[in-house]
Amino acid sequence: AQKITQTQPGMFVQEKEAVTLDCTYDTSDQSYGLFWYKQPSSGEMIFLIYQGSYDEQNATEGRYSLNFQKARKSANLVISASQLGDSAMYFCAMSLYNFNKFYFGSGTKLNVKP
Amino acid sequence: NAGVTQTPKFRILKIGQSMTLQCTQDMNHNYMYWYRQDPGMGLKLIYYSVGAGITDKGEVPNGYNVSRSTTEDFPLRLELAAPSQTSVYFCASSTGRRTGELFFGEGSRLTVL
Numbered sequence: 001a002q003k004i005t006q007t008q009p010g011m012f013v014q015e016k017e018a019v020t021l022d023c024t025y026d027t028s029d030q031s032y033g034l035f036w037y038k039q040p041s042s043g044e045m046i047f048l049i050y051q052g053s054y055d056e057q058n059a060t061e062g063r064y065s066l067n068f069q070k071a072r073k074s075a076n077l078v079i080s081a082s083q084l085g086d087s088a089m090y091f092c093a094m095s096l097y098n099f100n101k102f103y104f105g106s107g108t109k110l111n112v113k114p
Numbered sequence: 115n116a117g118v119t120q121t122p123k124f125r126i127l128k129i130g131q132s133m134t135l136q137c138t139q140d141m142n143h144n145y146m147y148w149y150r151q152d153p154g155m156g157l158k159l160i161y162y163s164v165g166a167g168i169t170d171k172g173e174v175p176n177g178y179n180v181s182r183s184t185t186e187d188f189p190l191r192l193e194l195a196a197p198s199q200t201s202v203y204f205c206a207s208s209t210g211r212r213t214g215e216l217f218f219g220e221g222s223r224l225t226v227l
Contacts, residue, residue, distance in 0.1 A: 004156075035215055045204065045218040052212060091156055097212050100145055100164065101172065104156040 002027045004092050004105035012111045013082045020067070021077040021108045023092030031097035034075040036066065039089040039107070048090075051075060079110075087112045116140050120205045120219035127195040127226045135190040135222050137205030145208045146188040147172075147216065148180065150201040157204065163188055164210070195226045 003026040013019040025034065036048040051059045051066045059066045067076040079086055092105040118139045127133055139146065144165045149157040149172075159172030163182040177199055179191040188207075192199060202223050206216040 006156075031212075033212055037216075043202070043221050045206075045216070047215040047217075050213055050215060093157075093216075100208070100210055101159060101162060102147070102206075102208075102216055103159070104149075106156040107154075 002029075002094060002096065002103045004094055004103050006092055006105035006108050008108045009106075010109040010111065012113055013079075015084060015112055015114050016081055018078060018080045019082055019110065021079070021090050021092075021110065023075045023077065023105060025073050025075060025092075025094050027073075027094065027096065029096045033095045033097065034066065034068070035093040035095065035102070036064070036075075036077045037091045037093060038086075039091065041088070045091075049077070082112045084112050084114060086110060118205055118207055118217050118219040120203075120222050122222060123220065124223050125225070127192075127224065129195060129197065129226060131195050132191070132193050133195070133224075135192070135203055135205070135224075137188045137190065137219060138186050139188075139205075139207040139217070140186065141207060141209075141217065142185060143207035143209055143217070144185065145210045145214075146182065147206045147208075148178070148188070148190045149204045149206065150174065150199075151204060151221075152201050160190065160203075192224075197226050200224060200226045 034051045038046040065078045147162040148160040161180040163169045205219040208214045
């Protein structure tokens, strides 16, 4: 069975500082993708970043980077220079290439303090 | 470009009533999904479809039914609503490519009383 674990229900970070949101996953498949989504208080789901299981370099998208450690089965999201607008729920998700089903973690609520 | 459109956005049902959540996408995506999100929780997959005429169960399919008669539409049917089905429902679609992320609708908040 596939499983995504986010062990930090809530986190605080000071504005302009960097923050790491943890995500570990469990799968026996070799081919998969890892995604991070942001859910603001308004409720919509916003795609942030993608990492493929065969990608050798960590993915980056602007202030977002994904710290991918395949042997440890972790895919942590790093947000640099936090902004007040980063306050939201963040979800880690995994998709198995063979099945194209997406599995989500329980989320981390990030609060950016001014 | 509307993306993924869900209706209704809000609905209150009485126990035992039935209803259909509508979902349509205009991106010509083959893959479509229904998720539910309980308060403070992640998303659980209810049903998904890899193309017109093909549907399959996800993690929490009990109490729901789906159909996929066209590429664009993927309605979710709730039969005999129960309080346990109170949740926010998200419809999503994807290209099915490896790097293809999910495109989400805005969500439908359903309350069963």
